[in-house]
Amino acid sequence: MTENTVGTPTPERREIVEAVCAELEKHNTTGIQLHEETDVTGELAIDSVAVMDLMFELEERFDIAVPLNQLGSVRTIGQIADLVRSQAKSGGQQTE
């Protein structure tokens, strides 16, 4: 299974960004407005474990599995959305 053979359309990037923002808003104690360029660990002061926990929610929502190896280079909400979308496109499982 290398493409979306189950027939689920790849979610729109906008939809993923909204989902990421909705999840992060639960942890946002800074009061800053969230947008694609928001640096999650820097501006929101959310630690690396909380980011990994956030991925659980996104994995279930979009039916994907994101390897930890790919989280290291992700900093912004937009980058998280891109990562989620790339996994969804590849059928939910992508090796490192």
Place this chain on the structure above:
Amino acid sequence: MKDLLAKFTAVGRQHAELLAQVGSDPLGVRMDRVIGPTEAEIEGRRCVLLGSNNYLGLTFEPTALEGAHVALDAAGTGTTGSRVANGSYSMHQDLERQLAAFFRRRHALLFSTGYQANVGMLSAIAGRDDTVLIDSDCHASIYDGCKLSDATVQRFRHNDPENLDRRLARLQAPGNALVVIEGIYSMLGDRAPVREIAEVTRRHGAYLMVDEAHSLGVTGPGARGVAAEAGVADKVDFIVGTFSKSVGTIGGFCAADHDALEAIRLSARAYLFTASLPPAVVASARCTLERMRTDPGLRDRLWANAEIVYDGLARMGFELGPEKTPVIAVRMPDTQTGLATWRDLLDAGVYVNLALPPATPNGNCLLRCSVCAAHSADQLDHVLAAFARVADAPDWRGTAAE
């Protein structure tokens, strides 16, 4: 030139804030005098140690002290070499045979710490095409071992065999899958559902590694840990663990039936490129392992003490970890309350571990208590009285004040 060390500015600032709030350094507590396995002098005050991981109280086991003294005099203070060079003494091999027999496995490898056992094993056995699936609450050494491997790494929801099942079912990587869990988790003290996880792992043809760091000596037939307690030790491919808890010294190991374990000696960098355990450490581990194997009374006392502390704290209304085990996590409503409570307990002569996120699950500040078989009834009375005073204080902001 940019500042190489600028990345530490934030950590330094957080540490300074911690010091300012507590008035002393909770991450730099100094034991001025160790009085015994359950007591030490800190800041001029005798304190009951309720955060030592010394579950069986064997750090002063007489046979271990004697064995260590003899080994020290006979073989010196250190081996000054790797196991594959000049650092293999007959006692290292004797201890490996003893460990293999203890766990009823064909092979055992010694590492110089538990951290190195996880890092060494995971980085060696998980290759580029493989996938490692780790429980989200696993220890940092497991995360680090995965990072040093070339494998794809997935994290499954803590103690959730269904989540693991779904992940294994969708794997497309051409290589093998290895599942890694712990027996008793170090922060919340809850057991892994090893039977269910072993079943899922087997069904998908994956391998299973269990880190029994906090459960060796603590539970199971022959003190062999949680997998043995659940009756599924034969479904575990690799048992890893440490000597720095119930065994009362330092060191790490992996035990397995796979014959390839002997070849891993020549592949695991954390085994190859470090000095082997000092003779006195090896000798003391041999004695305490034998004591814990042959004296189930130690475990009985440990669990009786755990029950006293857990039930006592629960009666006071403290929010505790989900299971009654020798690791008892007391959840603090916020970090500020946690820091103040930790300090109050120390002032009252009770040392517990202050555990802060991100080292803790769900971003919680925990007062992590670990119970010891050697805690006396008087010591536990003292501990519970100290917690009761904290909970009764007018400015206490936790749930226990209700």
